[in-house]
Amino acid sequence: MNQPNYNTALYMRLSRDDEGYGDSISIETQRTILRKFAQDNQLRIYDEYIDDGWSGTNFERPNFKRMMADIESGKVNCVVTKDLSRFGREHIMMDYYLEFVFPEKRVRYIAVAENEDTEKGLSDFVPFKNLFNEWFAKDTSRKVKNSLAAKFEAGERVSAYAPLGYKKHPDVKNKLVIDEKTSWIIRRIYTLAFYGAGAAKITRTLTQEKIPTPGWLNYQRDGTFANIYRDAPEEKRYAWTIAQVKSILKDETYIGNTIHYRETNISYKNKKRIRKPQSEWMRVEGTQEAIISKEDFERVQQ
Template sequence: MIEDIEAGKINCVVTKDLSRLGRNYIMTGQYTELYFPSHNVRYIAIDDGVDSEKGESEIAPFKNIINEWVARDTSRKVKSAFKTKFAEGAHYGAYAPLGYKKHPDIKGKLLIDDETKWIVEKIFSLAYQGYGSAKITKQLRAEKVPTASWLNFTRYGTFAHIFEGKPESKRYEWTIAHVKAILKSEVYIGNSVHNMQSTVSFKSKKKVRKPESEWFRVENTHEPIIDKEVFYRVQEQIKSRRRQTKEKATPIFAGLVKCADCGWSMRFATNKANKTPYSYYSCSFYGQFGKGYCSMHYIRYDVLYQAVLERLQYWAKAVQQDEEKALN
Protein backbone atom coordinates (compact mmCIF):
# COMPACT_ATOMS: atom_id res chain seq x y z
CA MET A 1 0.00 0.00 0.00
CA ILE A 2 2.80 2.42 0.86
CA GLU A 3 4.37 1.82 -2.56
CA ASP A 4 1.05 2.63 -4.26
CA ILE A 5 0.67 5.81 -2.19
CA GLU A 6 4.19 6.88 -3.13
CA ALA A 7 3.34 6.19 -6.78
CA GLY A 8 0.18 8.30 -6.53
CA LYS A 9 -2.16 5.35 -7.13
CA ILE A 10 -4.03 5.73 -3.81
CA ASN A 11 -5.67 8.91 -2.54
CA CYS A 12 -7.92 7.47 0.18
CA VAL A 13 -7.41 4.87 2.92
CA VAL A 14 -10.40 3.43 4.80
CA THR A 15 -10.32 1.17 7.88
CA LYS A 16 -13.06 -0.12 10.16
CA ASP A 17 -11.54 1.80 13.06
CA LEU A 18 -8.22 3.31 14.15
CA SER A 19 -7.00 0.03 15.65
CA ARG A 20 -7.08 -1.56 12.18
CA LEU A 21 -4.55 1.01 10.97
CA GLY A 22 -2.18 0.26 13.84
CA ARG A 23 -1.92 -0.26 17.57
CA ASN A 24 1.33 1.57 18.10
CA TYR A 25 -0.04 5.02 18.91
CA ILE A 26 3.17 6.80 17.87
CA MET A 27 3.30 5.18 14.41
CA THR A 28 -0.48 5.50 13.93
CA GLY A 29 -0.31 9.18 14.75
CA GLN A 30 2.60 9.62 12.35
CA TYR A 31 0.51 8.21 9.50
CA THR A 32 -2.72 10.08 10.26
CA GLU A 33 -1.16 13.44 11.12
CA LEU A 34 1.97 13.55 8.94
CA TYR A 35 2.28 10.89 6.25
CA PHE A 36 -1.26 10.87 4.81
CA PRO A 37 -1.62 14.69 4.73
CA SER A 38 1.81 15.13 3.11
CA HIS A 39 0.78 12.73 0.33
CA ASN A 40 -2.73 14.18 -0.09
CA VAL A 41 -4.33 10.96 1.10
CA ARG A 42 -7.72 11.06 2.77
CA TYR A 43 -8.06 8.77 5.81
CA ILE A 44 -11.37 7.45 7.15
CA ALA A 45 -11.92 5.30 10.26
CA ILE A 46 -15.60 4.37 9.97
CA ASP A 47 -16.51 3.27 13.51
CA ASP A 48 -14.43 5.99 15.16
CA GLY A 49 -15.93 8.77 13.04
CA VAL A 50 -12.57 9.94 11.76
CA ASP A 51 -12.43 11.62 8.35
CA SER A 52 -9.38 13.73 7.55
CA GLU A 53 -11.31 15.61 4.86
CA LYS A 54 -13.69 16.98 7.50
CA GLY A 55 -10.89 17.99 9.83
CA GLU A 56 -8.89 16.29 12.56
CA SER A 57 -10.66 14.25 15.22
CA GLU A 58 -9.65 15.51 18.67
CA ILE A 59 -10.34 12.14 20.24
CA ALA A 60 -8.19 10.17 17.73
CA PRO A 61 -4.85 10.48 19.61
CA PHE A 62 -6.49 9.23 22.81
CA LYS A 63 -8.09 6.30 21.00
CA ASN A 64 -4.71 5.37 19.55
CA ILE A 65 -3.25 5.24 23.07
CA ILE A 66 -6.20 3.12 24.27
CA ASN A 67 -5.78 0.77 21.30
CA GLU A 68 -2.12 0.24 22.17
CA TRP A 69 -3.00 -0.40 25.83
CA VAL A 70 -5.60 -2.99 24.74
CA ALA A 71 -3.02 -4.71 22.52
CA ARG A 72 -0.49 -4.74 25.37
CA ASP A 73 -3.05 -6.14 27.83
CA THR A 74 -4.22 -8.79 25.36
CA SER A 75 -0.63 -9.85 24.73
CA ARG A 76 -0.04 -10.19 28.48
CA LYS A 77 -3.18 -12.31 28.95
CA VAL A 78 -2.35 -14.58 26.00
CA LYS A 79 1.17 -15.16 27.34
CA SER A 80 -0.23 -15.92 30.78
CA ALA A 81 -2.69 -18.46 29.32
CA PHE A 82 0.09 -20.16 27.34
CA LYS A 83 2.30 -20.36 30.43
CA THR A 84 -0.48 -22.23 32.21
CA LYS A 85 -0.72 -24.66 29.29
CA PHE A 86 3.08 -25.02 29.18
CA ALA A 87 3.15 -25.98 32.86
CA GLU A 88 0.83 -28.89 32.03
CA GLY A 89 3.40 -30.22 29.59
CA ALA A 90 0.95 -30.62 26.73
CA HIS A 91 1.87 -30.33 23.05
CA TYR A 92 -0.01 -27.56 21.21
CA GLY A 93 1.75 -27.46 17.84
CA ALA A 94 -0.16 -27.71 14.58
CA TYR A 95 1.51 -31.06 13.92
CA ALA A 96 2.96 -33.73 16.16
CA PRO A 97 6.78 -33.98 16.06
CA LEU A 98 8.22 -36.52 13.63
CA GLY A 99 7.85 -39.98 15.19
CA TYR A 100 4.71 -39.07 17.10
CA LYS A 101 1.00 -38.57 16.44
CA LYS A 102 -1.66 -36.69 18.36
CA HIS A 103 -3.90 -38.62 20.75
CA PRO A 104 -7.38 -38.83 19.18
CA ASP A 105 -9.17 -38.16 22.48
CA ILE A 106 -6.77 -36.29 24.79
CA LYS A 107 -5.81 -32.80 23.60
CA GLY A 108 -2.08 -32.11 23.79
CA LYS A 109 -1.17 -35.78 24.39
CA LEU A 110 1.41 -37.42 22.12
CA LEU A 111 1.49 -41.07 21.09
CA ILE A 112 4.34 -42.87 19.32
CA ASP A 113 3.75 -43.20 15.59
CA ASP A 114 4.97 -46.69 14.69
CA GLU A 115 5.06 -45.77 10.99
CA THR A 116 7.61 -42.96 11.40
CA LYS A 117 9.50 -43.48 14.65
CA TRP A 118 12.14 -45.47 12.77
CA ILE A 119 13.30 -42.24 11.11
CA VAL A 120 14.03 -40.63 14.46
CA GLU A 121 15.74 -43.80 15.70
CA LYS A 122 17.89 -43.87 12.56
CA ILE A 123 18.99 -40.25 12.98
CA PHE A 124 19.98 -40.74 16.61
CA SER A 125 21.67 -44.04 15.82
CA LEU A 126 23.87 -42.36 13.21
CA ALA A 127 24.65 -39.47 15.55
CA TYR A 128 25.54 -41.90 18.34
CA GLN A 129 27.99 -43.59 15.96
CA GLY A 130 29.72 -40.24 15.52
CA TYR A 131 28.08 -38.92 12.36
CA GLY A 132 27.77 -35.13 12.16
CA SER A 133 24.54 -33.41 11.07
CA ALA A 134 25.84 -32.78 7.55
CA LYS A 135 26.80 -36.43 7.06
CA ILE A 136 23.46 -37.62 8.44
CA THR A 137 21.63 -35.25 6.08
CA LYS A 138 23.49 -36.65 3.07
CA GLN A 139 22.72 -40.22 4.08
CA LEU A 140 19.00 -39.52 4.61
CA ARG A 141 18.82 -37.97 1.14
CA ALA A 142 20.78 -40.82 -0.43
CA GLU A 143 18.52 -43.45 1.16
CA LYS A 144 15.39 -41.47 0.19
CA VAL A 145 14.08 -41.15 3.74
CA PRO A 146 10.88 -39.02 3.66
CA THR A 147 10.89 -35.66 5.45
CA ALA A 148 8.32 -34.66 8.08
CA SER A 149 6.74 -32.12 5.71
CA TRP A 150 6.28 -34.77 3.01
CA LEU A 151 4.64 -37.12 5.51
CA ASN A 152 2.28 -34.33 6.60
CA PHE A 153 1.45 -33.67 2.95
CA THR A 154 0.56 -37.32 2.32
CA ARG A 155 -1.58 -37.46 5.47
CA TYR A 156 -3.24 -34.05 5.66
CA GLY A 157 -2.69 -32.44 2.26
CA THR A 158 -0.70 -29.57 3.77
CA PHE A 159 2.42 -28.08 2.13
CA ALA A 160 0.88 -28.70 -1.29
CA HIS A 161 2.71 -25.64 -2.65
CA ILE A 162 6.00 -27.37 -1.83
CA PHE A 163 5.35 -30.78 -3.33
CA GLU A 164 2.69 -30.60 -6.03
CA GLY A 165 4.26 -30.66 -9.47
CA LYS A 166 7.77 -30.94 -8.00
CA PRO A 167 10.32 -33.71 -8.65
CA GLU A 168 10.34 -36.78 -6.41
CA SER A 169 13.64 -35.68 -4.84
CA LYS A 170 11.72 -32.91 -3.03
CA ARG A 171 10.23 -35.56 -0.74
CA TYR A 172 13.67 -36.44 0.63
CA GLU A 173 15.13 -32.93 0.80
CA TRP A 174 16.49 -33.06 4.33
CA THR A 175 18.51 -30.10 5.61
CA ILE A 176 21.16 -29.84 8.27
CA ALA A 177 18.83 -27.57 10.24
CA HIS A 178 16.11 -30.28 10.27
CA VAL A 179 18.53 -32.90 11.55
CA LYS A 180 19.97 -30.62 14.23
CA ALA A 181 16.49 -29.71 15.47
CA ILE A 182 15.61 -33.38 15.92
CA LEU A 183 18.88 -34.24 17.66
CA LYS A 184 18.45 -31.39 20.16
CA SER A 185 14.75 -31.93 20.90
CA GLU A 186 13.94 -33.34 24.35
CA VAL A 187 10.55 -34.44 23.08
CA TYR A 188 12.26 -37.69 22.04
CA ILE A 189 13.12 -38.58 25.65
CA GLY A 190 9.55 -37.92 26.80
CA ASN A 191 9.91 -34.29 27.89
CA SER A 192 7.87 -31.26 26.86
CA VAL A 193 9.87 -28.04 26.61
CA HIS A 194 8.16 -24.73 25.90
CA ASN A 195 8.82 -20.98 26.14
CA MET A 196 12.21 -21.35 24.46
CA GLN A 197 11.69 -18.15 22.48
CA SER A 198 9.42 -15.12 22.53
CA THR A 199 8.74 -11.93 20.62
CA VAL A 200 10.75 -8.83 21.49
CA SER A 201 7.50 -7.07 22.46
CA PHE A 202 3.83 -7.10 21.52
CA LYS A 203 4.68 -4.48 18.87
CA SER A 204 7.19 -6.71 17.07
CA LYS A 205 7.02 -10.20 15.56
CA LYS A 206 10.78 -10.65 15.82
CA LYS A 207 11.58 -13.66 18.00
CA VAL A 208 14.54 -14.06 20.32
CA ARG A 209 15.78 -17.17 22.09
CA LYS A 210 15.27 -17.15 25.87
CA PRO A 211 17.87 -18.31 28.39
CA GLU A 212 17.39 -21.93 29.43
CA SER A 213 16.49 -20.83 32.98
CA GLU A 214 13.20 -19.40 31.58
CA TRP A 215 12.15 -22.49 29.65
CA PHE A 216 9.16 -24.56 30.77
CA ARG A 217 10.40 -28.14 30.99
CA VAL A 218 7.99 -30.88 32.08
CA GLU A 219 9.48 -34.37 32.19
CA ASN A 220 7.85 -37.68 31.31
CA THR A 221 4.75 -36.25 29.60
CA HIS A 222 4.70 -38.98 26.95
CA GLU A 223 6.45 -42.19 25.95
CA PRO A 224 10.05 -41.61 24.78
CA ILE A 225 11.45 -42.89 21.50
CA ILE A 226 15.12 -42.43 22.42
CA ASP A 227 16.91 -43.71 25.52
CA LYS A 228 18.17 -40.88 27.74
CA GLU A 229 21.70 -42.26 27.80
CA VAL A 230 21.81 -42.14 23.99
CA PHE A 231 20.25 -38.66 23.87
CA TYR A 232 22.67 -37.05 26.32
CA ARG A 233 25.65 -38.77 24.73
CA VAL A 234 24.62 -37.19 21.42
CA GLN A 235 24.30 -33.78 23.11
CA GLU A 236 27.87 -34.10 24.40
CA GLN A 237 29.08 -34.94 20.90
CA ILE A 238 27.28 -31.90 19.45
CA LYS A 239 28.85 -29.57 22.01
CA SER A 240 32.35 -30.98 21.54
CA ARG A 241 32.21 -30.95 17.73
CA ARG A 242 33.62 -27.50 16.93
CA ARG A 243 34.63 -26.46 13.46
CA GLN A 244 38.32 -25.89 13.28
CA THR A 245 40.85 -24.97 10.66
CA LYS A 246 43.81 -27.21 9.92
CA GLU A 247 45.78 -25.25 12.52
CA LYS A 248 43.01 -26.00 15.07
CA ALA A 249 41.95 -22.35 15.24
CA THR A 250 38.26 -21.51 15.67
CA PRO A 251 37.10 -19.10 12.90
CA ILE A 252 36.70 -15.63 14.43
CA PHE A 253 33.71 -14.82 12.19
CA ALA A 254 31.66 -17.85 13.31
CA GLY A 255 27.96 -16.90 13.36
CA LEU A 256 28.64 -13.34 12.18
CA VAL A 257 28.82 -13.61 8.38
CA LYS A 258 25.42 -13.56 6.62
CA CYS A 259 24.41 -13.89 2.98
CA ALA A 260 23.38 -10.46 1.64
CA ASP A 261 20.69 -11.99 -0.59
CA CYS A 262 18.88 -14.59 1.54
CA GLY A 263 20.04 -13.66 5.05
CA TRP A 264 21.23 -17.17 5.94
CA SER A 265 24.55 -17.71 7.70
CA MET A 266 27.62 -18.22 5.55
CA ARG A 267 29.08 -21.72 5.92
CA PHE A 268 32.74 -22.09 6.87
CA ALA A 269 34.72 -24.83 5.13
CA THR A 270 38.26 -25.75 4.15
CA ASN A 271 39.40 -26.79 0.67
CA LYS A 272 41.88 -29.59 1.30
CA ALA A 273 42.04 -30.76 -2.31
CA ASN A 274 44.25 -27.82 -3.27
CA LYS A 275 48.02 -28.16 -2.90
CA THR A 276 47.82 -25.27 -0.47
CA PRO A 277 44.65 -25.81 1.64
CA TYR A 278 42.62 -22.68 2.34
CA SER A 279 39.39 -21.83 4.17
CA TYR A 280 36.38 -19.99 2.77
CA TYR A 281 32.77 -18.99 3.40
CA SER A 282 29.78 -19.76 1.17
CA CYS A 283 26.00 -19.38 1.48
CA SER A 284 24.59 -22.23 3.59
CA PHE A 285 21.14 -21.85 1.98
CA TYR A 286 22.72 -22.43 -1.44
CA GLY A 287 24.69 -25.35 0.00
CA GLN A 288 21.53 -27.07 1.24
CA PHE A 289 19.06 -26.30 -1.55
CA GLY A 290 21.08 -25.48 -4.64
CA LYS A 291 21.04 -22.90 -7.44
CA GLY A 292 17.27 -22.44 -7.51
CA TYR A 293 17.26 -20.80 -4.10
CA CYS A 294 20.40 -18.66 -3.85
CA SER A 295 23.94 -18.43 -5.20
CA MET A 296 27.22 -19.54 -3.65
CA HIS A 297 28.52 -16.09 -2.63
CA TYR A 298 31.99 -17.54 -2.18
CA ILE A 299 34.68 -15.57 -0.33
CA ARG A 300 38.03 -16.79 0.96
CA TYR A 301 38.59 -16.55 4.70
CA ASP A 302 41.93 -14.75 4.33
CA VAL A 303 40.38 -12.17 1.98
CA LEU A 304 37.55 -11.47 4.40
CA TYR A 305 39.94 -11.35 7.34
CA GLN A 306 42.18 -8.82 5.58
CA ALA A 307 39.21 -6.64 4.54
CA VAL A 308 37.84 -6.51 8.09
CA LEU A 309 41.30 -5.89 9.56
CA GLU A 310 41.95 -2.97 7.20
CA ARG A 311 38.58 -1.43 8.07
CA LEU A 312 39.22 -1.77 11.79
CA GLN A 313 42.65 -0.21 11.40
CA TYR A 314 41.11 2.67 9.44
CA TRP A 315 38.57 3.45 12.15
CA ALA A 316 41.10 2.98 14.95
CA LYS A 317 43.34 5.58 13.30
CA ALA A 318 40.37 7.91 12.73
CA VAL A 319 39.41 7.74 16.41
CA GLN A 320 42.97 8.48 17.48
CA GLN A 321 43.10 11.57 15.25
CA ASP A 322 39.65 12.95 16.08
CA GLU A 323 37.44 10.78 18.30
CA GLU A 324 34.39 13.08 18.24
CA LYS A 325 34.39 13.41 14.45
CA ALA A 326 34.89 9.66 13.92
CA LEU A 327 32.03 8.69 16.23
CA ASN A 328 29.64 11.19 14.70
Protein backbone atom coordinates in the same frame (compact mmCIF):
# COMPACT_ATOMS: atom_id res chain seq x y z
CA MET B 1 -20.07 21.56 -5.23
CA ASN B 2 -19.02 18.26 -6.76
CA GLN B 3 -17.32 15.74 -4.51
CA PRO B 4 -13.68 15.05 -5.38
CA ASN B 5 -12.99 11.74 -7.14
CA TYR B 6 -11.79 9.24 -4.58
CA ASN B 7 -10.02 6.02 -5.55
CA THR B 8 -10.61 4.13 -2.36
CA ALA B 9 -8.71 1.38 -0.59
CA LEU B 10 -10.83 -0.81 1.65
CA TYR B 11 -8.40 -2.00 4.31
CA MET B 12 -9.21 -4.96 6.56
CA ARG B 13 -7.14 -6.59 9.27
CA LEU B 14 -7.65 -9.41 11.75
CA SER B 15 -5.07 -10.71 14.21
CA ARG B 16 -5.05 -14.14 15.83
CA ASP B 17 -5.89 -12.49 19.16
CA ASP B 18 -8.96 -10.85 17.61
CA GLU B 19 -10.50 -14.15 16.53
CA GLY B 20 -11.93 -14.79 19.98
CA TYR B 21 -14.34 -11.90 19.54
CA GLY B 22 -16.38 -13.71 16.91
CA ASP B 23 -18.01 -12.48 13.75
CA SER B 24 -18.34 -8.85 14.86
CA ILE B 25 -14.84 -8.07 13.56
CA SER B 26 -14.35 -10.90 11.07
CA ILE B 27 -12.93 -10.08 7.65
CA GLU B 28 -16.33 -10.76 6.07
CA THR B 29 -18.06 -8.40 8.51
CA GLN B 30 -15.48 -5.71 7.82
CA ARG B 31 -15.90 -6.19 4.07
CA THR B 32 -19.70 -5.89 4.29
CA ILE B 33 -19.48 -2.66 6.31
CA LEU B 34 -16.85 -1.07 4.08
CA ARG B 35 -18.49 -1.95 0.77
CA LYS B 36 -21.84 -0.58 1.94
CA PHE B 37 -20.19 2.61 3.19
CA ALA B 38 -18.39 3.10 -0.13
CA GLN B 39 -21.60 2.53 -2.06
CA ASP B 40 -23.64 4.88 0.14
CA ASN B 41 -21.02 7.62 -0.16
CA GLN B 42 -20.19 7.26 -3.86
CA LEU B 43 -16.59 6.18 -3.22
CA ARG B 44 -14.99 4.31 -6.11
CA ILE B 45 -13.36 1.14 -4.76
CA TYR B 46 -9.89 0.78 -6.24
CA ASP B 47 -8.99 -2.43 -4.37
CA GLU B 48 -9.35 -4.39 -1.16
CA TYR B 49 -6.34 -4.94 1.09
CA ILE B 50 -6.57 -7.72 3.67
CA ASP B 51 -4.05 -8.67 6.35
CA ASP B 52 -5.48 -11.74 8.07
CA GLY B 53 -3.47 -12.94 11.05
CA TRP B 54 -1.40 -9.77 11.52
CA SER B 55 -1.05 -7.75 14.71
CA GLY B 56 -2.03 -4.09 14.61
CA THR B 57 1.24 -3.16 16.33
CA ASN B 58 3.15 -4.38 13.28
CA PHE B 59 3.11 -2.00 10.29
CA GLU B 60 5.16 -4.37 8.12
CA ARG B 61 2.00 -6.22 7.08
CA PRO B 62 2.17 -7.31 3.43
CA ASN B 63 -1.13 -5.85 2.23
CA PHE B 64 -0.72 -2.70 4.28
CA LYS B 65 2.59 -2.18 2.48
CA ARG B 66 0.92 -2.92 -0.86
CA MET B 67 -1.71 -0.30 -0.09
CA MET B 68 0.92 2.28 0.84
CA ALA B 69 2.77 1.53 -2.41
CA ASP B 70 -0.45 2.25 -4.32
CA ILE B 71 -0.81 5.51 -2.40
CA GLU B 72 2.78 6.44 -3.26
CA SER B 73 2.12 5.79 -6.95
CA GLY B 74 -1.06 7.89 -6.90
CA LYS B 75 -3.46 5.01 -7.48
CA VAL B 76 -5.22 5.47 -4.12
CA ASN B 77 -6.23 8.72 -2.43
CA CYS B 78 -8.74 7.46 0.15
CA VAL B 79 -8.44 4.76 2.83
CA VAL B 80 -11.44 3.32 4.67
CA THR B 81 -11.34 0.97 7.66
CA LYS B 82 -14.03 -0.31 10.00
CA ASP B 83 -12.40 1.52 12.92
CA LEU B 84 -9.05 2.96 13.96
CA SER B 85 -7.85 -0.31 15.51
CA ARG B 86 -8.19 -2.13 12.16
CA PHE B 87 -5.67 0.35 10.73
CA GLY B 88 -3.28 -0.12 13.65
CA ARG B 89 -2.75 -0.41 17.39
CA GLU B 90 0.41 1.65 17.91
CA HIS B 91 -0.31 5.27 18.78
CA ILE B 92 2.96 6.78 17.54
CA MET B 93 2.64 5.16 14.11
CA MET B 94 -1.05 6.04 13.96
CA ASP B 95 -0.20 9.69 14.61
CA TYR B 96 2.53 9.49 11.96
CA TYR B 97 0.14 8.28 9.27
CA LEU B 98 -2.89 10.39 10.21
CA GLU B 99 -1.05 13.64 10.92
CA PHE B 100 1.87 13.52 8.50
CA VAL B 101 1.75 10.89 5.74
CA PHE B 102 -1.88 11.16 4.68
CA PRO B 103 -2.07 14.98 4.73
CA GLU B 104 1.17 15.19 2.73
CA LYS B 105 -0.12 12.69 0.17
CA ARG B 106 -3.57 14.31 0.22
CA VAL B 107 -5.16 11.03 1.23
CA ARG B 108 -8.53 10.99 2.94
CA TYR B 109 -8.89 8.54 5.83
CA ILE B 110 -12.20 7.29 7.24
CA ALA B 111 -12.88 5.05 10.25
CA VAL B 112 -16.51 4.13 9.64
CA ALA B 113 -17.70 2.83 13.02
CA GLU B 114 -16.16 5.77 14.90
CA ASN B 115 -17.30 8.41 12.42
CA GLU B 116 -13.76 9.73 12.03
CA ASP B 117 -13.00 11.40 8.69
CA THR B 118 -9.96 13.52 7.90
CA GLU B 119 -11.97 15.46 5.31
CA LYS B 120 -14.27 16.70 8.09
CA GLY B 121 -11.46 16.91 10.64
CA LEU B 122 -10.55 14.22 13.13
CA SER B 123 -12.02 14.56 16.59
CA ASP B 124 -9.91 15.51 19.59
CA PHE B 125 -10.48 12.01 20.96
CA VAL B 126 -8.49 10.23 18.23
CA PRO B 127 -5.16 10.32 20.16
CA PHE B 128 -6.90 8.84 23.20
CA LYS B 129 -8.59 6.17 21.09
CA ASN B 130 -5.22 5.22 19.62
CA LEU B 131 -3.65 5.06 23.09
CA PHE B 132 -6.48 2.82 24.27
CA ASN B 133 -6.10 0.56 21.23
CA GLU B 134 -2.39 0.19 21.97
CA TRP B 135 -3.10 -0.54 25.63
CA PHE B 136 -5.62 -3.17 24.53
CA ALA B 137 -2.97 -4.88 22.38
CA LYS B 138 -0.51 -4.86 25.30
CA ASP B 139 -3.12 -6.21 27.72
CA THR B 140 -4.17 -8.94 25.28
CA SER B 141 -0.53 -9.95 24.79
CA ARG B 142 -0.08 -10.24 28.56
CA LYS B 143 -3.21 -12.37 28.93
CA VAL B 144 -2.15 -14.67 26.09
CA LYS B 145 1.29 -15.16 27.66
CA ASN B 146 -0.24 -15.97 31.06
CA SER B 147 -2.66 -18.42 29.46
CA LEU B 148 0.14 -20.17 27.56
CA ALA B 149 2.31 -20.36 30.69
CA ALA B 150 -0.52 -22.10 32.55
CA LYS B 151 -0.94 -24.58 29.70
CA PHE B 152 2.80 -25.25 29.57
CA GLU B 153 3.00 -25.91 33.30
CA ALA B 154 0.10 -28.35 32.96
CA GLY B 155 2.11 -30.31 30.40
CA GLU B 156 0.20 -29.20 27.31
CA ARG B 157 2.04 -29.03 24.01
CA VAL B 158 0.85 -25.98 22.05
CA SER B 159 2.17 -26.01 18.49
CA ALA B 160 0.98 -25.82 14.92
CA TYR B 161 2.62 -29.08 13.87
CA ALA B 162 3.51 -32.32 15.56
CA PRO B 163 7.27 -33.03 15.37
CA LEU B 164 8.45 -35.91 13.25
CA GLY B 165 7.67 -39.20 14.97
CA TYR B 166 4.55 -37.90 16.67
CA LYS B 167 1.01 -36.91 15.76
CA LYS B 168 -1.59 -34.87 17.59
CA HIS B 169 -3.75 -36.85 19.99
CA PRO B 170 -7.11 -37.54 18.30
CA ASP B 171 -9.11 -36.82 21.48
CA VAL B 172 -6.94 -34.78 23.86
CA LYS B 173 -6.14 -31.20 22.88
CA ASN B 174 -2.48 -30.11 23.01
CA LYS B 175 -1.26 -33.67 23.51
CA LEU B 176 1.10 -35.75 21.36
CA VAL B 177 1.06 -39.48 20.73
CA ILE B 178 3.65 -41.58 18.91
CA ASP B 179 3.06 -41.92 15.18
CA GLU B 180 4.03 -45.47 14.28
CA LYS B 181 4.20 -44.51 10.60
CA THR B 182 7.09 -42.07 11.17
CA SER B 183 8.63 -42.82 14.60
CA TRP B 184 10.89 -45.43 12.95
CA ILE B 185 12.70 -42.56 11.21
CA ILE B 186 13.64 -41.05 14.59
CA ARG B 187 14.83 -44.44 15.84
CA ARG B 188 16.87 -44.91 12.67
CA ILE B 189 18.57 -41.51 13.10
CA TYR B 190 19.42 -42.19 16.76
CA THR B 191 20.66 -45.70 16.01
CA LEU B 192 23.06 -44.34 13.40
CA ALA B 193 24.27 -41.71 15.84
CA PHE B 194 24.56 -44.22 18.69
CA TYR B 195 26.98 -46.29 16.62
CA GLY B 196 29.17 -43.34 15.77
CA ALA B 197 27.78 -41.73 12.61
CA GLY B 198 28.04 -37.95 12.50
CA ALA B 199 25.30 -35.62 11.32
CA ALA B 200 26.76 -35.35 7.81
CA LYS B 201 26.94 -39.13 7.37
CA ILE B 202 23.41 -39.57 8.75
CA THR B 203 22.14 -36.94 6.31
CA ARG B 204 23.72 -38.79 3.37
CA THR B 205 22.29 -42.09 4.58
CA LEU B 206 18.74 -40.74 4.90
CA THR B 207 18.95 -39.24 1.42
CA GLN B 208 20.42 -42.38 -0.15
CA GLU B 209 17.78 -44.58 1.50
CA LYS B 210 15.06 -42.21 0.23
CA ILE B 211 13.65 -41.58 3.68
CA PRO B 212 11.12 -38.70 3.44
CA THR B 213 11.82 -35.42 5.19
CA PRO B 214 9.57 -33.93 7.92
CA GLY B 215 8.45 -31.22 5.50
CA TRP B 216 7.38 -33.70 2.84
CA LEU B 217 5.49 -35.80 5.39
CA ASN B 218 3.65 -32.70 6.64
CA TYR B 219 2.77 -31.83 3.06
CA GLN B 220 1.40 -35.34 2.47
CA ARG B 221 -0.60 -35.34 5.71
CA ASP B 222 -1.83 -31.74 6.04
CA GLY B 223 -1.09 -30.05 2.72
CA THR B 224 1.35 -27.62 4.36
CA PHE B 225 4.45 -26.32 2.55
CA ALA B 226 2.66 -26.78 -0.77
CA ASN B 227 4.71 -23.91 -2.21
CA ILE B 228 7.83 -26.02 -1.69
CA TYR B 229 6.66 -29.50 -2.62
CA ARG B 230 3.91 -29.07 -5.20
CA ASP B 231 5.34 -29.88 -8.64
CA ALA B 232 8.83 -30.31 -7.13
CA PRO B 233 11.09 -33.12 -8.43
CA GLU B 234 11.00 -36.40 -6.50
CA GLU B 235 14.43 -35.89 -4.95
CA LYS B 236 13.03 -32.89 -3.03
CA ARG B 237 11.15 -35.37 -0.83
CA TYR B 238 14.42 -36.79 0.48
CA ALA B 239 16.49 -33.61 0.64
CA TRP B 240 17.61 -33.85 4.26
CA THR B 241 19.97 -31.23 5.69
CA ILE B 242 22.64 -31.50 8.37
CA ALA B 243 20.79 -28.83 10.39
CA GLN B 244 17.61 -30.96 10.44
CA VAL B 245 19.50 -34.01 11.66
CA LYS B 246 21.33 -32.05 14.37
CA SER B 247 18.05 -30.52 15.54
CA ILE B 248 16.45 -33.97 15.91
CA LEU B 249 19.48 -35.35 17.75
CA LYS B 250 19.31 -32.53 20.33
CA ASP B 251 15.53 -32.46 20.75
CA GLU B 252 14.34 -33.57 24.19
CA THR B 253 10.88 -34.14 22.71
CA TYR B 254 12.06 -37.65 21.89
CA ILE B 255 12.68 -38.54 25.56
CA GLY B 256 9.23 -37.23 26.50
CA ASN B 257 10.08 -33.66 27.50
CA THR B 258 8.93 -30.30 26.16
CA ILE B 259 11.12 -27.19 26.25
CA HIS B 260 9.37 -23.82 26.22
CA TYR B 261 10.66 -20.25 25.88
CA ARG B 262 13.73 -21.01 23.80
CA GLU B 263 12.76 -17.90 21.86
CA THR B 264 10.58 -14.89 22.53
CA ASN B 265 9.36 -11.72 20.82
CA ILE B 266 11.34 -8.57 21.55
CA SER B 267 8.08 -7.00 22.80
CA TYR B 268 4.35 -7.00 22.11
CA LYS B 269 5.06 -4.35 19.46
CA ASN B 270 8.10 -5.97 17.87
CA LYS B 271 7.43 -9.58 16.84
CA LYS B 272 11.05 -10.32 15.88
CA ARG B 273 12.15 -13.55 17.57
CA ILE B 274 15.27 -13.62 19.73
CA ARG B 275 17.01 -16.59 21.36
CA LYS B 276 16.79 -16.75 25.17
CA PRO B 277 19.58 -18.07 27.44
CA GLN B 278 19.10 -21.67 28.61
CA SER B 279 18.67 -20.45 32.20
CA GLU B 280 15.33 -18.94 31.13
CA TRP B 281 13.97 -22.02 29.35
CA MET B 282 11.06 -23.95 30.86
CA ARG B 283 11.56 -27.73 30.82
CA VAL B 284 8.46 -29.85 31.45
CA GLU B 285 9.14 -33.58 31.69
CA GLY B 286 6.81 -36.41 30.76
CA THR B 287 4.56 -34.44 28.40
CA GLN B 288 4.39 -37.35 25.91
CA GLU B 289 5.57 -40.93 25.56
CA ALA B 290 9.26 -41.20 24.74
CA ILE B 291 10.54 -42.63 21.47
CA ILE B 292 14.19 -42.71 22.60
CA SER B 293 15.41 -43.81 26.03
CA LYS B 294 17.17 -41.23 28.20
CA GLU B 295 20.27 -43.42 28.28
CA ASP B 296 20.52 -43.53 24.49
CA PHE B 297 19.80 -39.81 24.24
CA GLU B 298 22.59 -38.97 26.70
CA ARG B 299 25.01 -41.26 24.87
CA VAL B 300 24.24 -39.47 21.59
CA GLN B 301 24.76 -36.07 23.23
CA GLN B 302 28.21 -37.16 24.40
